[in-house]
Amino acid sequence: MQRTDFGTMACSIARTLNVIGEPWSPLILRDVWVGLTRFDQLQADLGISRKVLTERLNHLIDHGVLDRRPYDRRPRYEYVLTEKGTELIDLLMVMVGWGDKWLAGEAGPPVLYRHHACGEISSVDLRCAHCGEPMHADDVDVMAGPGAAV
Amino acid sequence: MQRTDFGTMACSIARTLNVIGEPWSPLILRDVWVGLTRFDQLQADLGISRKVLTERLNHLIDHGVLDRRPYDRRPRYEYVLTEKGTELIDLLMVMVGWGDKWLAGEAGPPVLYRHHACGEISSVDLRCAHCGEPMHADDVDVMAGPGAAV
DNA sequence: AATCAGGGTTCCCTCAGGGAACTCCGCCTG
DNA sequence: CAGGCGGAGTTCCCTGAGGGAACCCTGATT
Numbered sequence: 001m002q003r004t005d006f007g008t009m010a011c012s013i014a015r016t017l018n019v020i021g022e023p024w025s026p027l028i029l030r031d032v033w034v035g036l037t038r039f040d041q042l043q044a045d046l047g048i049s050r051k052v053l054t055e056r057l058n059h060l061i062d063h064g065v066l067d068r069r070p071y072d073r074r075p076r077y078e079y080v081l082t083e084k085g086t087e088l089i090d091l092l093m094v095m096v097g098w099g100d101k102w103l104a105g106e107a108g109p110p111v112l113y114r115h116h117a118c119g120e121i122s123s124v125d126l127r128c129a130h131c132g133e134p135m136h137a138d139d140v141d142v143m144a145g146p147g148a149a150v
Numbered sequence: 151m152q153r154t155d156f157g158t159m160a161c162s163i164a165r166t167l168n169v170i171g172e173p174w175s176p177l178i179l180r181d182v183w184v185g186l187t188r189f190d191q192l193q194a195d196l197g198i199s200r201k202v203l204t205e206r207l208n209h210l211i212d213h214g215v216l217d218r219r220p221y222d223r224r225p226r227y228e229y230v231l232t233e234k235g236t237e238l239i240d241l242l243m244v245m246v247g248w249g250d251k252w253l254a255g256e257a258g259p260p261v262l263y264r265h266h267a268c269g270e271i272s273s274v275d276l277r278c279a280h281c282g283e284p285m286h287a288d289d290v291d292v293m294a295g296p297g298a299a300v
Numbered sequence: 301a302a303t304c305a306g307g308g309t310t311c312c313c314t315c316a317g318g319g320a321a322c323t324c325c326g327c328c329t330g
Numbered sequence: 331c332a333g334g335c336g337g338a339g340t341t342c343c344c345t346g347a348g349g350g351a352a353c354c355c356t357g358a359t360t
Contacts, residue, residue: 004173004197004198004317004318006177010260011177011180011249011260011261012245012246012247012248012249012250012253012254012259012260012261013176013177013180013242013245013246013249014177015249015253015254016245016246016248016249016253017173017176017177017245019253021173021176023154023167023171023348024348026163026167026171027156027161027163027164027167030161030163033287034292038306038307039306039307039308040305040306040307043307047154048154048348048349049348049349049350049351050307050308050309050350050351051308051309051310051348051349051350052347052348052349053308054307054308054309055347055348064252072306072357072358073357073358074305074306074356074357074358075306075307075308075355075356075357076305076306076307076357077306077307081287084252086286086287086288087248087251087252087286087287088248089286089287090244090247090248090276090286090287091241091244091245091248092163093276093285093286093287093290094240094241094244094276095162095163095166095167095241096162096163096166097162097240098162098166098237098238098240098241099161099162099163099165099166100162101237102214102234102237103162103165103166103169104162104165104297105297107296107297108295108296108297109162109295109296109297110160110161110162110294110295110297110298110299111161111162111292111293111294111295111298112292112293112294112295113290113291113292113293114290114291114293115278115280115281115283115285115289115290116289116290116291117278117281117283117284117285117289118278118280118281118283120278120280120281121293122278122279122280122281122285123279124276124277124278124279124285125276125277125278125279126240126243126244126274126275126276126277127274127275127276127277127282128265128267128268128270128272128274128275129272129273129274129275130265130268130270130272131265131267131268131270131272132277133265133267133268134267135243135265135267135272135274136236136237136239136240136243137183137231137236137237137239137240137243138236139265139266139267140243140263140264140265140266141263141264141266142184142261142262142263143261143262143263143264143271144260144261144262145258145259145260145261145262146257146258146259147254147255147257147258147259147260148260148261154348154349173317174317188337188338189337189338189339190336190337190338193338198317198318199317199318199319199320200319200320200338200339200340201317201318201319201339201340201341202316202317202318203339204338204339204340205316205317222326222327222337223326223327224325224326224327224336224337225324225325225326225337225338225339226326226336226337226338227337227338
């Protein structure tokens with residue numbers, strides 16, 4: 001956990017960081033998403049310390065992003081995304097889009113995504129949920145909302 | 151910086167985290183985006199340690215996300231988003247969408263975004279860049295790409 | 301009974317974050 | 331022109347989180 005508490009700030013970015021902002025958390029979600037769901041799989045794939053992995057998994061479970069399920073009569077567990085966690089994958093897909101564009105270099109993107117609806121290799125684009133037109137940094141005005149700090 | 155180097159992993163998520171994954175970095179980008187562009191403004195608004203703020207700003211500049219510009223003949227500087235940095239705001243907008251939905255609670259979202267194109271208070275939605283249909287966690291197949299690890 | 305494998309705990313060490321004080325540099329004011 | 335000011339860092343110490351390796355527990359399997 002970061003030393004400063006982001007969860008109490010009147011900012012949805014800070015609050016989201018309070019859930020998945022710690023080092024490793026997004027990578028854990030990525031692995032669970034693509035099917036690495038067990039403790040030792042995660043530990044081996046990420047090279048993360050077992051201690052930190054335990055902490056992160058518990059944190060993500062506490063925040064309702066992951067669910068811990070037994071998959072055997074022995075004490076064996078797998079971690080799965082909740083609905084809340086599945087919607088966080090949006091965030092990862094946008095990170096992939098940015099990383100592919102700005103950081104992939106000569107070799108090209110390490111992973112491709114094929115969209116079921118059209119069958120094409122594609123990437124995400126941000127659209128206004130209201131009118132469907134593109135919605136990026138310069139397309140919006142920022143205004144105080146009902147939950148704003150006093 | 152996280153102790154483990156994410157920048158060399160064959161994963162655009164890890165590489166993106168290597169640029170903005172440290173604590174505070176996304177909040178610094180948010181502040182710069184909404185117009186808090188000076189050292190003392192950032193320090194006061196975030197409550198971040200001056201030492202860490204210096205480190206973060208230099209890191210973001212090194213990675214081409216921010217630019218440092220003098221705004222006076224005295225040694226005074228402001229930080230502005232590069233094109234690369236501006237495209238990272240997409241990520242923040244998705245974080246806002248998720249945080250507003252899952253973490254805002256009774257009070258409602260702390261900040262609202264009005265879309266220029268339609269004039270409505272809105273939020274972002276992820277669409278396929280190819281066909282324009284929704285594109286979320288369950289709408290894609292993940293496949294190895296050209297830059298995949300051997 | 302001994303072994304095995306998954307899923308953690310425990311321990312120690314180092315280094316990053318927090319906080320506060322200090323520095324530097326050019327303008328402004330008396 | 332000496333002293334003050336304000337922005338922009340830098341330095342110092344202290345605490346606590348991350349890394350690594352070893353250890354433990356539990357329910358099969360042989």
